[in-house]
Amino acid sequence: xxxxxxxxxxxxxxxxxxxxxxxxxxxxxxxxxxxxxxxxxxxxxxxxxxxxxxxxxxxxxxxxxxxxxxxxxxxxxxxxxxxxxxxxxxxxxxxxxxxxxxx
Numbered sequence: 001x002x003x004x005x006x007x008x009x010x011x012x013x014x015x016x017x018x019x020x021x022x023x024x025x026x027x028x029x030x031x032x033x034x035x036x037x038x039x040x041x042x043x044x045x046x047x048x049x050x051x052x053x054x055x056x057x058x059x060x061x062x063x064x065x066x067x068x069x070x071x072x073x074x075x076x077x078x079x080x081x082x083x084x085x086x087x088x089x090x091x092x093x094x095x096x097x098x099x100x101x102x103x
Contacts (some may be wrong), residue, residue: 017083024081025057029065030074066102069095 022039029035037057069075075098076089090098 021079021081021084022057025077025079027059027061027077028075028087029061029068032062032065032068032073034080035059035061035065061102066099070099 022037025037026034027037037059040056040058074089075095076087078087079085
């Protein structure tokens with residue numbers, strides 16, 4: 001799991017300024033382009049039970065996008081939004097750990 005705290009060094013002082021940014025989060029497999037996340041409020045959390053909203057980001061990958069990193073292609077995540085631009089390529093051990101979720 002890659003958390004925002006892993007890639008952003010500044011504390012978030014105004015969270016509402018980033019409202020909707022979850023729609024600009026992507027996973028990218030070298031040679032296979034970007035897959036944008038689907039923000040899911042209800043998968044593991046009932047929003048009615050909490051004043052805070054928890055969003056889970058889900059990605060759908062093709063078989064080719066899953067096999068490419070196993071064969072050595074780069075794999076990473078990012079945010080493509082004017083309010084925040086982040087790109088992070090996973091290290092080999094991070095990629096290997098993530099790929100175990102696809103077995």
